[in-house]
Amino acid sequence: MGELRINKEDIIRALSTVEEPDLKKDLVTLNMIKDVELGVGEVRFTVVLTTPACPLKELIRQRCEDAIHTLVDPELRIVVNMTADVTTTAFGNKTILASVKNVIAIASGKGGVGKSTVTANLAIALKNAGAQVGILDADIYGPSIPVMFGAEDLQPTVTVIDGKNMINPILQYGIKMISMGFLVPADSPMVWRGPMASQALKQLMGDVNWGELDYLLIDLPPGTGDVHLTLVQSAPVTGAVIVTTPQKVALADAKKGLQMFMQPQINVPVLGIVENMAYFTPAELPENRYYLFGKGGGKWLAEHYELPFLGEIPLVQGIREAGDEGRPAATYTDSLTALAFQKTAEALAQQVAIRNATLEKTKRVEMTV
Numbered sequence: 001m002g003e004l005r006i007n008k009e010d011i012i013r014a015l016s017t018v019e020e021p022d023l024k025k026d027l028v029t030l031n032m033i034k035d036v037e038l039g040v041g042e043v044r045f046t047v048v049l050t051t052p053a054c055p056l057k058e059l060i061r062q063r064c065e066d067a068i069h070t071l072v073d074p075e076l077r078i079v080v081n082m083t084a085d086v087t088t089t090a091f092g093n094k095t096i097l098a099s100v101k102n103v104i105a106i107a108s109g110k111g112g113v114g115k116s117t118v119t120a121n122l123a124i125a126l127k128n129a130g131a132q133v134g135i136l137d138a139d140i141y142g143p144s145i146p147v148m149f150g151a152e153d154l155q156p157t158v159t160v161i162d163g164k165n166m167i168n169p170i171l172q173y174g175i176k177m178i179s180m181g182f183l184v185p186a187d188s189p190m191v192w193r194g195p196m197a198s199q200a201l202k203q204l205m206g207d208v209n210w211g212e213l214d215y216l217l218i219d220l221p222p223g224t225g226d227v228h229l230t231l232v233q234s235a236p237v238t239g240a241v242i243v244t245t246p247q248k249v250a251l252a253d254a255k256k257g258l259q260m261f262m263q264p265q266i267n268v269p270v271l272g273i274v275e276n277m278a279y280f281t282p283a284e285l286p287e288n289r290y291y292l293f294g295k296g297g298g299k300w301l302a303e304h305y306e307l308p309f310l311g312e313i314p315l316v317q318g319i320r321e322a323g324d325e326g327r328p329a330a331t332y333t334d335s336l337t338a339l340a341f342q343k344t345a346e347a348l349a350q351q352v353a354i355r356n357a358t359l360e361k362t363k364r365v366e367m368t369v
């Protein structure tokens, strides 16, 4: 114990044998170990993860403890403080969304597959893990985020910053949010809404006082259209998530959605697929699963395109009711539904971290068309 005269270098050497399972480098090389302090019979240090929603948190902690016990002293008391500093590749000469670390587009090919529901609940799950999260509801054809968060009667306020009018996002359940619904009248004709939508999206990215965010989730309209192009042309998008149901028709449209992001001129990494309404589970029989829309379609799509499968969300009455009540299901943290969203959010945060560690910086898409 104390008389072995352990020093900080011994601890660092031991921790440099612990590999970050996703990033495939050791924790010391990745600069994830901070504040090593030795006391009598005890060592304390901090592990700075790449996301607070890291699904490997406990595994990493265990491996650190094992390495020190094996290589330094089997008796040493170890106190590991796990924190996170969310990574980004978007900083630099970025002017739009300058304080947002990761812009994540949530898309679906087909309408009504639950894209907004998934966006709302992933945001809550990421926030519950400790991240700073915002939602930009860019779904011009049915901006449902305000209703899902019970915010439909709220109006954003404006603050003047450096002589410029900035819109303050609405804060509900710890999520900063803004919606197209606040800017584009829902009853305006479709032909107007198209060009207005692109303009409004630029405004919602550029003129909103977002503050510092780890993740900004953009709820896109279904399909592939002007709003999608405006997004990738105006802001560096970290990656896209495709939401689908297991149904054949939804999968066919989901393919179109993901192919759009994968086009060489657009080249936004697809972070993964979420399968919503994967199976029906009655509240009174949570063990029973009924595959109403077919089984495993989302997983198949992910495998086919060699993309990560982020998770499956059951079809449950509670999710629909929570959405209608204005309080997303993931806020009821002890439910099975919240667990499904938590797992999916962790898988998403993990893919963002891997993407930031391995791929090149996000760029705005330059297009001449």
Ligand SMILES: Nc1ncnc2c1ncn2[C@@H]1O[C@H](COP(=O)(O)OP(=O)(O)OP(=O)(O)O)[C@@H](O)[C@H]1O
Binding pocket: 108, 110, 111, 112, 113, 114, 115, 116, 117, 118, 139, 141, 142, 144, 221, 222, 276, 277, 313, 314, 315, 316, 317, 318, 319, 320, 321, 323, 324
């Ligand atoms: N897993 C689920 N379980 C139960 N109901 C769900 C689930 N996912 C979505 N819903 C319900 O399905 C309806 C459509 O969902 P949502 O509005 O999220 O879809 P969307 O894909 O965003 O639609 P849009 O085409 O309007 O953009 C909503 O009433 C929602 O509450």
